[in-house]
Amino acid sequence: MVHLTEETLSELLDGESVAGAGEHLSSCSVCQDELEALRQLRAELRELPDLGAPEDLWMRIEAGLPGSRRGWRAGLRGPRLVALQAVAAAAVFVIGLGLGRAMWSDGPGSEAGVGAVAASRPSAMTLTEAMAEVQRRGADYDEALQNLERLARQEGAPVPSLAQQRLVGLQMLVEASRTALSVEPADPVLNSYLFAAVEERDAMLRELNEVQGPGEQVLWR
Amino acid sequence: MVDLAEATLVRRARAGQLEAMRQLYERHASRVYTVVRRLAGDDDLAADLAQDAWTNAFQRIRDFRGESAFGTWVHRVAVNTALTRLRQAARRRDLERGFDGATTLGNPDRWPAAGAAERVTVQRALDLLPDGYRSVLWLHDVEGYTHEEIGARLGIAVGTSKSQLSKARARLRALVTQSRAGVRS
Structure with a gap:
């Protein structure tokens, strides 16, 4: 027996009438089963569940929208991005040094934790190596800072809050951006970078000042 | 509302x-x-x-x-x-004729085969279809587009859309049947 073609079955599935197909179908269980299987498969297609969008999708979309603060970051590519990352990483590292000094300026052995990190001279010969070195030393410093914080808590010494640490970090980014702009004052990326850092720093300042009393407010230029 | x-x-x-x-x-x-x-x-x-x-x-x-x-x-x-x-x-990719099924993508012998032990879900089987087949199938059977609308959007003839649809359904059915048989055996 010659069975119905896939084209004919498809037409029947869509409710079209095909000459002679009805007669064949009524007497052929193979084609009946095939048509039913196609109908079932179409139902399964329609019942496929909705999918969740990737988590980072909105960030990608936002970066391309006018007025986005992420746009300038998304536009960074190549050496310029590496240089800015180096500036940022170096700034974070320096912030840590400053923070450590600030914490221990009143006590004996005040630079013990800092000295452990800052003792050796940089040895990197290329930008990539320098980035790796900064990151490595930053990780070392993080460990040293955690140790300092632990000891400070044990001895009852003051420990800066996370917000204060962020504030110092943001101020260092502002300064690093200004330094970079002194070399390339018209660079739009660097200007955007400074703008974003100032905006974040001021937001953090407002947040801190809301928590503190009027006489204790932090002021920053 | x-x-x-x-x-x-x-x-x-x-x-x-x-x-x-x-x-x-x-x-x-x-x-x-x-x-x-x-x-x-x-x-x-x-x-x-x-x-x-x-x-x-x-x-x-x-x-x-x-x-x-x-x-x-x-x-x-x-x-x-x-x-x-x-x-x-x-x-x-110089495969625009893939929407007509006239390239190697339209040849079932050249399609990627699902592994026998792999349970090919309907979603996976859909992914295995050539772009043109998958587009026509999804637009027609799920989104509810007519062959005229599909033809206009894909730049193909109405007859081609119908032909693509029947081939896509048959291929999808074969992939799923083959897979389910493999899982049962």
Whole structure:
């Protein structure tokens, strides 16, 4: 027996009438089963569940929208991005040094934790190596800072809050951006970078000042 | 019924407010991603298509007149964006005739075979179809497009759309049957 073609079955599935197909179908269980299987498969297609969008999708979309603060970051590519990352990483590292000094300026052995990190001279010969070195030393410093914080808590010494640490970090980014702009004052990326850092720093300042009393407010230029 | 909250979000998004755009995105992200993922047959491409679709939608949001729900409108934008990109990609690969099934992609012997031990779900089987077959099948059987509408969007004849649909259904059926038989044995 010659069975119905896939084209004919498809037409029947869509409710079209095909000459002679009805007669064949009524007497052929193979084609009946095939048509039913196609109908079932179409139902399964329609019942496929909705999918969740990737988590980072909105960030990608936002970066391309006018007025986005992420746009300038998304536009960074190549050496310029590496240089800015180096500036940022170096700034974070320096912030840590400053923070450590600030914490221990009143006590004996005040630079013990800092000295452990800052003792050796940089040895990197290329930008990539320098980035790796900064990151490595930053990780070392993080460990040293955690140790300092632990000891400070044990001895009852003051420990800066996370917000204060962020504030110092943001101020260092502002300064690093200004330094970079002194070399390339018209660079739009660097200007955007400074703008974003100032905006974040001021937001953090407002947040801190809301928590503190009027006489204790932090002021920053 | 007009969704007043959504109408407000649309108005604010038209004014360029990013937060309103983000909220509109949150409301319809899944629906948009799902349709482009079904058409793309690939996660990475789907993410790119969804990004393009939303960017297009927000750039053209002034064209949205509120005659349909925003979700319906952005869904349509997503379908059009995906089909345009897929056609461009096919042209770049010199496979535009893939939509007609006339290239190697239309030859069942050249299609990627599912492993016998692999349980090919309907979703996976859909991914294994050639772009043109998958597009026609999804647009017709799920989105409810007519062959005339599909032909206009894909740049193919109505007869070609019908032919692609029957081949896509048959191939999908073969893939799923083969897989389920493999799992049972």
